[in-house]
Amino acid sequence: MAYYRYVKKNQKGLKLRRHNLSKYVTPVSFIAAGVGLVMITISIGPIVFYEVFTSRRFREAELLSPVGVDVRSVLGVNTLGQGPDLTRTDQWFPTVDYKRELPTRVSSYILAVPKLGIERGLVRIGGEDLSKSLIHFGKTALPGERGTGLIIGHSSLPQLFNQENYLTIFSNLPRLKLGDLFYVYYDGVQYRYRVEDMKETGPDDLSVLEQKTDDSYITLLTCVPPGLKTRRLAVRGRLVKESP
Numbered sequence: 001m002a003y004y005r006y007v008k009k010n011q012k013g014l015k016l017r018r019h020n021l022s023k024y025v026t027p028v029s030f031i032a033a034g035v036g037l038v039m040i041t042i043s044i045g046p047i048v049f050y051e052v053f054t055s056r057r058f059r060e061a062e063l064l065s066p067v068g069v070d071v072r073s074v075l076g077v078n079t080l081g082q083g084p085d086l087t088r089t090d091q092w093f094p095t096v097d098y099k100r101e102l103p104t105r106v107s108s109y110i111l112a113v114p115k116l117g118i119e120r121g122l123v124r125i126g127g128e129d130l131s132k133s134l135i136h137f138g139k140t141a142l143p144g145e146r147g148t149g150l151i152i153g154h155s156s157l158p159q160l161f162n163q164e165n166y167l168t169i170f171s172n173l174p175r176l177k178l179g180d181l182f183y184v185y186y187d188g189v190q191y192r193y194r195v196e197d198m199k200e201t202g203p204d205d206l207s208v209l210e211q212k213t214d215d216s217y218i219t220l221l222t223c224v225p226p227g228l229k230t231r232r233l234a235v236r237g238r239l240v241k242e243s244p
Contacts, residue, residue: 114181134153153170155168
């Protein structure tokens with residue numbers, strides 16, 4: 001005849017283990033939630049700030065209607081099926097032939113925007129890859145010439161700005177104000193430009209290519225709001241002729 005004995009589990013020990021586990025699970029959950037909230041704030045915060053405070057300085061009347069935020073395109077990363085790849089020059093104005101015959105000696109020059117921490121931004125004339133340099137849009141006036149030269153640069157969230165990373169080099173362009181200066185070093189000559197106009201345009205607006213031939217102008221162009229590509233910010237500077 002077999003004898004069996006029922007051994008009662010140590011309920012006190014089991015409850016103690018559960019209690020100890022719960023002490024760690026709850027703080028970890030709060031930490032994870034906190035990290036997630038911080039990441040969302042870092043990504044979306046600059047967009048909200050731009051829309052509420054910055055954009056009103058240069059938003060044109062026809063663009064005052066709200067524009068939805070596509071969170072998937074934050075950080076300036078183009079995903080499959082999410083619109084044009086704006087690291088390619090030919091995607092900015094697809095209907096325009098941007099190629100131009102290069103000057104005999106000069107295929108690139110330097111842009112400096114001291115207020116934005118840009119000291120030696122490489123600008124390629126008629127270039128095609130915005131991940132490797134700024135691009136001087138072909139068939140627009142060259143520095144020092146009468147007309148309006150157009151320099152296109154990529155941007156992302158302001159906190160990702162790095163003047164050596166051409167995917168983020170124009171991230172702080174909205175910080176410029178009327179009267180600020182930027183410099184161009186072209187063919188051995190320094191040209192100084194003073195910001196005289198800042199405006200937002202739609203992605204299909206070709207007015208930024210208009211040539212004002214009464215003087216020498218350069219327009220700096222990038223996407224806004226920060227990290228998105230729903231609109232364009234055009235910052236136009238006029239050549240300063242008097243001595244510094």
